[in-house]
Amino acid sequence: MSELAITVIGPDRPGIVADVAEALAEVGANLTDSTMTRLRGHFAMTLICVGPSGPEAEAALAPVVADGPLVATVRQVGAEASSTPFGEPYLMAVHGADRLGIVSALTRVLAEAGGNVTDLTTRLTGPLYVLLAEVELPPGTAESLADRLSEVAVGLDVEVTLRRADSDLL
Template sequence: MSELAITVIGHDRPGIVADVAEALAKLGANLTDSTMTRLRGHFAMTLICNGPAAPEVEAALEPLAAGGQLLATVREVRPETGAASAGEPHLMSVHGADRLGIVAAVTRVLAEAGANITDLTTRLAGPLYVLIAEVDLPPGSAEAVSARLDEVAARLDVDVTLRPAETDLL
């Protein structure tokens, strides 16, 4: 049994998830973790599954990529080891006018604090730019990180909110 990371991207259409999931199920591959989204008319999915070796999975997904409609990549990865994060889960949101460097600036603050971003989504809705992230902060660092984010928010003229996550909802 191999642990595989699979990415699929292409022009959005109904049935992509079903097609990929069925191809994997027919091989006996168990989909364990995934994220899937629509990005400006394109569909993107990243998933981890346990199953046969990468060449078998690549061959099973190849018909879905025929004609260049989808691009699928398969890579063997090492199983996750070690304990769960010792960080404190937080939710960060950023709202403001779209401008260059928002993601770079706020994620740099998190990186410098030793925070781990576990999920991040951005959307441009007209002139409004929205970023939502799940972040594991080092214990006891929330106040200092929040202060640094406030400085960056003022410089970029955006609103940034950092709050503890309700762990039973994650």
């Protein structure tokens, strides 16, 4: 059994998810993890599947991308090293006027504290920039990290909150 990382990107249209999922199911690919979104009219999907070889998955996706606007990549990946989180789950929310460097500055603060970003979404809605991130933090670092994030946020003219996340019940 192969474990594959697959990406599909291109202009959004109805049916992309169904087309990709059907093509992969036909070659026995079990979708284990996935994320899909639309970004300003562009579709983006990343998924991990188990089953076919890379060439089999590429061949299955060929008809989906044949007309040109979609691009798919298939890459062999190794098994996940550990599914156990290394730290404590937190949510970081940022909002304020859009400006260059918000993501880089705040994620650098997280990285320097040993934090790991596990999911991140940004949106620009008019003049308002919003960033939502799920992060894992080393035990005992949240309070000092929240202070450091607030210091950096002042220089960026944004507001940031960091709060403990409820653990997944799944």
